[in-house]
Amino acid sequence: MSRVIFAPVAASEDMLAQALSAARLPTVDLDDPGRAFFALSDDAGPIGVIGLEGTGADRLLCSLVVLPARKRRGYGGLLVARAEAHARQDVAERLHLLTQTVPDFFQSRGYRPAERASAPASIGSTAQFASLCPASAAYLVKDIA
Numbered sequence: 001m002s003r004v005i006f007a008p009v010a011a012s013e014d015m016l017a018q019a020l021s022a023a024r025l026p027t028v029d030l031d032d033p034g035r036a037f038f039a040l041s042d043d044a045g046p047i048g049v050i051g052l053e054g055t056g057a058d059r060l061l062c063s064l065v066v067l068p069a070r071k072r073r074g075y076g077g078l079l080v081a082r083a084e085a086h087a088r089q090d091v092a093e094r095l096h097l098l099t100q101t102v103p104d105f106f107q108s109r110g111y112r113p114a115e116r117a118s119a120p121a122s123i124g125s126t127a128q129f130a131s132l133c134p135a136s137a138a139y140l141v142k143d144i145a
């Protein structure tokens, strides 16, 4: 395996929107303020993307995609771990997320189910919570401090 690089990626990058669209994840909020995106890549090209939203103790983890040809090799877990490390360095204490597709993936990485109504205001007011993700999406939280 060649060296893997985790680096910020601009919200305007075509690769980001294409990866999210292909995975049927939201793109309309890509340019919303307070969002940061990261890409994992190696010598063979892009592997996947992930996003963080917000400031302060509570952040939203979002926009996780591993490109189809790169799945099931640990890169999804690596993207989550690197995003957690980035948020922790930026003094975040908890990560929150909504997922319709892979709650088990996140639960096996330390995220626990919670009541959506219990989300702090800074998380509940994000576009993903307020409008983009259906009520049926699972809400999960992880303490990372």
Ligand SMILES: CC(C)(COP(=O)(O)OP(=O)(O)OC[C@H]1O[C@@H](n2cnc3c(N)ncnc32)[C@H](O)[C@@H]1OP(=O)(O)O)[C@@H](O)C(=O)NCCC(=O)NCCS
Residues within 6 Å of the ligand: 023, 025, 063, 064, 065, 066, 067, 070, 071, 072, 073, 074, 075, 076, 077, 078, 098, 099, 100, 101, 102, 104, 105, 108
């Ligand atoms: C979810 C996703 C990021 C996982 O990436 P990956 O690189 O294949 O994941 P890893 O190789 O690190 O880990 C594989 C693990 O994920 C689980 N997994 C992967 N895809 C899954 C799926 N579609 N349904 C259920 N579990 C899945 C595997 O069972 C495995 O679990 P384990 O580690 O507990 O044994 C990838 O499948 C993806 O991009 N999916 C489409 C977009 C999506 O649903 N994103 C999440 C939005 S919240």
